[in-house]
Amino acid sequence: MPSFFSNKKLIVLLSSLIILIALISYSLRQGDRSSWIQQFTGDTVGLFQNIVNVPAQYTAGFFQNVSDIRNAYSENKKLKANLEDYARVQQQNEDLTQRNNQLRQMLNIGKDPVLASYKKYPASVISRSADQWNQQLTVNKGRINGIKAGMPVITSSGLIGSISKTGNFTSQVSLISNQQNVNQISAMILTKKSKIYGMIEGYNAHKGVLLFQKIPIKANLKNGQVVTTSGLSGMYPPGLLIGKITSVSTDPYGLTKAAEVKPFVSLNDINYVMIIQKSSTAAGNGG
Amino acid sequence: MKQVKLFFILFLLFLIEGTVLPHVLPLQTGDHFEIVPAFVMVAVLLIAFFANVRWGMRYAILFGLLNDIVNTSVIGVYAFSMGLSLYLTYLLSKWVNLNLMTALALSAFGVLLCQIEVYLIYLMIGVTTQPVTAFLIWRLPPTLVLNIIFTLIFYFPFWHFLSGMDEEDVR
Numbered sequence: 001m002p003s004f005f006s007n008k009k010l011i012v013l014l015s016s017l018i019i020l021i022a023l024i025s026y027s028l029r030q031g032d033r034s035s036w037i038q039q040f041t042g043d044t045v046g047l048f049q050n051i052v053n054v055p056a057q058y059t060a061g062f063f064q065n066v067s068d069i070r071n072a073y074s075e076n077k078k079l080k081a082n083l084e085d086y087a088r089v090q091q092q093n094e095d096l097t098q099r100n101n102q103l104r105q106m107l108n109i110g111k112d113p114v115l116a117s118y119k120k121y122p123a124s125v126i127s128r129s130a131d132q133w134n135q136q137l138t139v140n141k142g143r144i145n146g147i148k149a150g151m152p153v154i155t156s157s158g159l160i161g162s163i164s165k166t167g168n169f170t171s172q173v174s175l176i177s178n179q180q181n182v183n184q185i186s187a188m189i190l191t192k193k194s195k196i197y198g199m200i201e202g203y204n205a206h207k208g209v210l211l212f213q214k215i216p217i218k219a220n221l222k223n224g225q226v227v228t229t230s231g232l233s234g235m236y237p238p239g240l241l242i243g244k245i246t247s248v249s250t251d252p253y254g255l256t257k258a259a260e261v262k263p264f265v266s267l268n269d270i271n272y273v274m275i276i277q278k279s280s281t282a283a284g285n286g287g
Numbered sequence: 288m289k290q291v292k293l294f295f296i297l298f299l300l301f302l303i304e305g306t307v308l309p310h311v312l313p314l315q316t317g318d319h320f321e322i323v324p325a326f327v328m329v330a331v332l333l334i335a336f337f338a339n340v341r342w343g344m345r346y347a348i349l350f351g352l353l354n355d356i357v358n359t360s361v362i363g364v365y366a367f368s369m370g371l372s373l374y375l376t377y378l379l380s381k382w383v384n385l386n387l388m389t390a391l392a393l394s395a396f397g398v399l400l401c402q403i404e405v406y407l408i409y410l411m412i413g414v415t416t417q418p419v420t421a422f423l424i425w426r427l428p429p430t431l432v433l434n435i436i437f438t439l440i441f442y443f444p445f446w447h448f449l450s451g452m453d454e455e456d457v458r
Contacts, residue, residue, distance in 0.1 A: 016367060023363030024412060041356045052302045060310035127305040129358040131405065132321050133415040136360065138305075164360065172360075179416050180360060206319065206421060271310075 032149035032164055039167040043142070046170035049126040050140055057124075057271065118237050121145060121275040126170070128270075132205075135178040137161075139273055142169040150235065152276045158241035158264035159185075159229060160273065176210060176242075177203040177267050187212060187242055187261075188230035189221070196221070197230055200242065200261070208267075209246060209260040217257055221248045227261050237278050289452045290342075293334070296448075297346055300326040305358055321426040322433050325398045327354075328369055329438050330445065332397045335377045336385055337449045347373045364408050372400035391438055398434045402427065 034042075123139040141147050143166050151163045153173050164174035176185065185200040198215035212227060225245045231238025243261040251258050304324045327350045335343030351366030359365065376397035383389045406422055409415045417426070 013371075016370070020363045020367040020408075024361055024408075027360065027362040028412065038356050038362075041353065045353065045357050048298070048302060049306045052306050056307040056310045127357065128309045130304045130308065130325075131323050131359075133405075133409050133417065134359040136358070138357065174360070180414055205417065 034165045034167065038165070042138070042165075042167040042172075043169045046126060046138065046140065046167065049138065049170075053124070053126045053140075119277045121147065121277065122272065123275055124272050125270055133179075135175040135203075135267070136164065137173040137175065137270065137273075138170050139173055139275070140170060141275060142167045142171050144168050146277070147171050147275055148277075152229075152236045152240065153273050154240055154276060155265050155270060155273055158243065159236070160263075160265050160267060160270060162235070163275065173273065175267055176200070176263065177205065179203065184233075185236060185242070186230045186233035187227050188232075188238075189219075189225050189227055189245075191220070191225070195230070197232065198257075198259075200227075204260070207260065209262050210243060212245070212259040212261045213251065213256065215257040215259065217250070217255060219257060221245060221257060221259055223247065227259075237276065240276075292448075293342075293346075293452070296445075297327055297330055297350055300330055301350055301353065319421070319425045320429050322429045323402070323426070324437070325401065325430070325434050326437055326441075328372075328398050328401055329394050329434055329441065331369065331373055332376060332394045333390065333438075333442070333445055334449065335373055336380050336390055336393070337446060338452055340374075340377050343373055343377070344370060359414075361409075361412065361414060364405055368401050368404035368408065372397050372404060375400060387442060390442065391435060394438050395431050395435050399427065399431060402430065 121141055123141040123145075125137050126140045127138040129136050139153075147163060147166050149163050149166055149171075152159065153161050153163060159176065161173050161175040161178070163171050165172040174180070179202070187198055187200050189196040189198075196215060196219040198212050200210050201213045202211040203209070204211060215221065223245055227242045227245065229236040229238055229240040229242060241264050243263040245259045246262045247260045249258050249260075250256075304326055308324050328347075331343050331347045331350070334346060347369040348366045351369035352362070354365045355362045376393055379396070380389075380393050383393070406415070406417070410417075
């Protein structure tokens with residue numbers, strides 16, 4: 001019977017363990033910078049991913065269309081009902097915009113950049129980490145297109161994460177469901193009377209909810225309230241939709257409240273995203 | 288020439304894992320189920336069984352590293368785990384007669400080993416906080432089922448390819 005590990009193999013195993021630990025500590029310290037090897041690999045693979053992605057998306061889109069046609073009728077009914085409401089909301093929106101502009105003029109802040117304004121770069125998702133431990137995507141826009149690390153990423157229904165690393169033609173998006181997300185999100189709930197501030201700190205993968213914490217104990221939280229970014233952190237512009245509150249609790253020490261927030265975007269099914277660049281001057285003011 | 292073909296087969300499997308499958312399979316529709324494709328791992332294991340363990344090792348580390356760089360934020364974890372689990376499974380494979388059934392069982396074992404290794408490392412460095420029960424109940428069984436089905440489909444064509452390779456490349 002041969003011994004399971006010979007001496008030579010043991011040495012190989014131990015040295016590869018040392019290399020592993022060195023590589024891990026290197027990449028943990030690296031943060032949002034990426035070495036040229038990583039960029040080169042990412043860009044080269046990204047090229048092929050782009051090519052493969054097109055037919056894959058068409059095929060998936062075909063099956064999606066078939067199932068869409070089946071519930072088109074009921075959706076149409078619902079949308080018609082919504083559309084009647086839409087005209088009224090639009091009118092209200094115009095009214096408010098006008099009044100807002102007037103007030104801004106009166107206060108002489110008309111020429112200041114609107115804090116909430118931003119530029120959008122559309123991008124499509126070309127790859128996703130197959131193991132669901134790394135909650136991250138690769139999108140087909142990179143530094144050439146003006147993408148920088150730290151930019152927020154949204155879809156049409158809400159916030160999904162931020163850019164963690166950029167290559168020349170591709171960049172990685174770290175989702176809000178990523179456990180490693182060191183960037184906590186400063187969030188708020190807008191009620192009629194006031195704003196309730198708190199922090200999104202973590203994600204419960206089993207329930208599929210974000211953990212909204214450090215909310216003042218006196219705040220009046222209800223299920224179904226909408227959580228948006230507050231813009232206080234300066235990283236995200238204010239008003240990006242995050243999710244809806246599904247349950248409210250008090251933290252273990254009884255000093256603050258905590259809530260569970262169900263994201264509006266289904267984070268497992270993302271095809272197209274928009275990368276947001278805030279207007280440059282607004283950044284310093286904490287947007 | 289066959290080596291280049293082999294590389295492209297593996298690269299294609301790698302692209303299928305990351306780019307095609309998220310569109311085609313409703314992988315993550317269930318709230319709890321996690322089905323993880325490990326097609327490259329299966330292919331690399333078959334290379335080690337039927338062609339040459341050195342090639343298998345080389346490709347395991349290469350594609351592990353590629354996965355680390357492209358799809359994860361920590362470099363080295365997949366390269367190490369794929370290499371180690373490939374070698375351990377290869378050692379086991381020497382004890383059995385290789386046919387479809389044993390190759391299926393062994394490749395499932397290899398995938399299982401790789402998942403466990405990556406899970407332990409990720410747990411240690413805090414990439415994931417998935418509880419052990421969720422890992423054992425919701426992740427491993429569906430993952431194994433998917434990869435066994437893939438092995439069943441992939442086994443015979445790939446076996447033919449590899450046996451053609453033996454005649455040409457081995458001197």
